[in-house]
Amino acid sequence: MSKDFLEHKAFVELFDLHYGNLVGFVYGYVRDEEVAKDIVHDTFLTFWNNRKRLDLSYSAKSYLFTLAQNYALNYLRHLRVVEVNEREVSQLLEAASDELAEYDERYARVEEKLAQLPDKQREVFLKCVVEEKKYQEVADELxxxxxxxxxxMSRALKFLRDELQGESILLFILSNR
Incomplete structure (x- = not known):
């Protein structure tokens, strides 16, 4: 019999002997049977891949349980990080949604006030502000x-300033539509 065969046979016996107990042990940490099985498989894979470097003056069982515990704790830390990140992203999305709703309300208010301008004032204002045309261009065009x-322009700006007060910054945003 070859040395590899004996190693493999000993590993299979070790696996059969401790697999169930390790899954139960890890389940106590992670509370998810599939995750526990995955962690135990990773534990045995690490054990197998490092078998030539292991100091087995300690028991293989202790090594396996310690390794499985470390993997379970790492998994739980990872879950906590994911949970915190998800919470932060959720808060950012909620804040962005609130800001967007506020922006939409303010934008609708600006458009409502623009609609209240007399036709010629509105036309001149939109050509000068939104289309960014010079006064002379608009004068020639009209x-x-x-x-x-x-x-x-003076009357339109005065009306909008009076009606919108602090929201006049939106007029500049309006010009970039």
Whole structure:
């Protein structure tokens, strides 16, 4: 019989002897049978892969149980990190959702106030602010004087400032639509 065969046979006996107890032991930590089985399989795989370097003056059973316990604790730490990260992501998404809802409300308010402007004022305002055209361009386009454009813009801005007060920053956002 070869040495490899004897090692394999001893490993199979060790596996058969301790597998059930290890699964029960790990289950006590993780409370999930499939996870416990996976951890025990990883434990035996690590044991097998490191068999030539192990100091077996200690019992193999102690080594297996210690290794399984470490894997179970690492798994629980990982779950805790995942849970914290999920909670943080959830809080960030909730905050972003709240901000988006607030932005939508403010945006709707700006659009509502824009709709209240007289037609010519609104047209001039949108061409100057949203389309970013110069006063002279708008005056030429509408076939009016530049002073008329300035007057429409002045009145529109005063109305919007009075109506929207602190929300006037949205006018700049509006210009980037």
């Amino acid at each position: 076939d009016v004087s530049i002073n008329t454009i300035k007057k429409h």
